[in-house]
Amino acid sequence: MAHVSALSEKDKQSIEELRSRLSDELKEVPSYSDDYSLLRWLIGWDYKIDLIVPKLKRTLNTLSALKLNQVDFSSIEKVTDYVNSTCNAMEYYPGGLVGYDKEGNVVSIQPLTKADPKSLLPTNRMSLSLINRIAESEGVMSLIRANERRLNKKLGVVLICDMDGFSTDMLWMPGVKLYLGLIRMLQDLFPDSIRKIYVIRAPSAVQVAYNMVHPILAKQTQQKVEFLGSDWKEKLQEVISPDVLFEHWGGTRSAPTPFGHIRMGGKVPKELHYNAKNNPEEPTSKLLTALSVPARSSQKVTVKVDKAGSHLKWFFRVTSGDISFSVVHSEGKVMRPALRLTTEWVPEWDELTCDLVGEYHLVFDNTHGKLWSKEIKYRIQVIAPKA
Structure with missing residues (x-):
């Protein structure tokens, strides 16, 4: 390389x-x-x-x-602990960081087939899942930068995509669509960060899935994908020391389980699924305001904040499809980045502390929509700080 x-x-x-x-x-x-x-x-x-x-x-x-520039991402353990703390069902999101290859690149293992999107999507609001992926990616970039300073050479991330157990039954289209959207988002935010992608234990049927992913990969990334055969353990050990990899991936690293701390996914228990009755932020329908956002356009709801330290809170549902949502101060400062969100499984809500007084624009953007308008039902509150 x-x-x-x-x-x-x-x-x-x-x-x-x-x-x-x-x-x-x-x-x-x-x-x-x-x-x-x-x-x-x-x-x-x-x-x-x-x-x-x-x-x-x-x-x-x-x-x-997202204040990710203020998080301590100085070690793999700190990145892993931060990511795991952001979501109550994190163990069901397969993957994790194991260490570094022989050249100093960060190594991430992704047992992709262990995800169960049908039980995962009703668990958390979409924004939380996306921010979690952004946080882990920025953690990886922080580790890469530290090694680049130390070694004085350009580095990246090595992905090991473990496709053990894959079948075309796993290609549930709502889940596939969201996964492809996630890849697009992360590529846009973190370009040229992939050093190599090794695909292991892939049955021939995996080509169906790869044909969906391949066109949206950056040109440089497409050239970095390598499907390894039955000698994948030996091939991995040529670039990654055995004491970095856990037993399940052919290494010698000791851990209580063959997978070490790598999250191995699985079906999310029903008790972790969203339940409106348990959400104090879920308003009654009488408190919701309707908003229609035509295709190829956006709408903003503006609120005034008179006191620094006030809390700006929002809750919304989109009747179908997705909407890009952001919060921007009237002076142009982005307070909440634009993320493409669907509320098909879980509604969206969150809040931010307003350090700046003035007007805040809550932007519902449907410029990506070619034909259909999006109907939003929302509630926005500004809660002054307690005296």
Whole structure:
């Protein structure tokens, strides 16, 4: 795998231009202003700076709004603990980080076939699941940056996709659609972060699933996918020391189970599914306001916050399909990043503490919708701080 240590003159000039054009955002998230972080964006988007600037700005605003730039992601254990603490059903989201390969890349194991989307989707609101995936990805990027500083070379993440037990029965289309949307989102937020994808234990039927995923992978990523045969354990050990991998993946690392701390998914128990009766934030229908958002357009609901420290709370349902939702202060600061959300299984609600006074725009964006308007029923509250 080729590494970049010496930067070309073109690289240096392009990196400086990005630093200059995004100086305000990089002050908020300074960890992204190093050479290799900016080089990733240049490589990921073919050095098209006018295209990169708004996309990188979105990533920096997202990390800042979610306060992920303030989280201690200095070790694999800290990343794992943070991710596991954000969701009550985290053990049912398969995957996890095991360590580093022989070159210093972060190694992530994804037992994809162990997910059960039919029982997972009714468990948590969509925003929580997406933010959790963004948090784990930013944790990985933080670990990559630390190793890049130490080794002075450009690194990335190595994914081991374990397809053991795959069958086409697993291709439940609502789950597939959301998974493809997740891949698109993470690629947009974290371009050129994949070093290699190893697919192991894949039956021939997995080609059906791969044919769905392949077109949405970035061009660079498509070239990094390798399907390993029956000698996959030996192949993995050529690039990853056996003491990094747990027994289930051919390693010698000791742990109470063959899987170590890697989450192995499974069917989510019914008691973890969303129940409106147990949610104090669920309003009665009388308290909800209706809003129609036509295709190819957006609507915003504006509220005024007079006192710093007030709580802005929201609750909404979309009657069908999905909507992109964000919260932006009238001065332009992103308070909650835009995320494509469906409420088919669980409604959306959350709150934020308003450090800034002034107007807050809650934006319901359906510009991705080509034909259908989206009907929203929402409740928004501003609760002043207690005296």
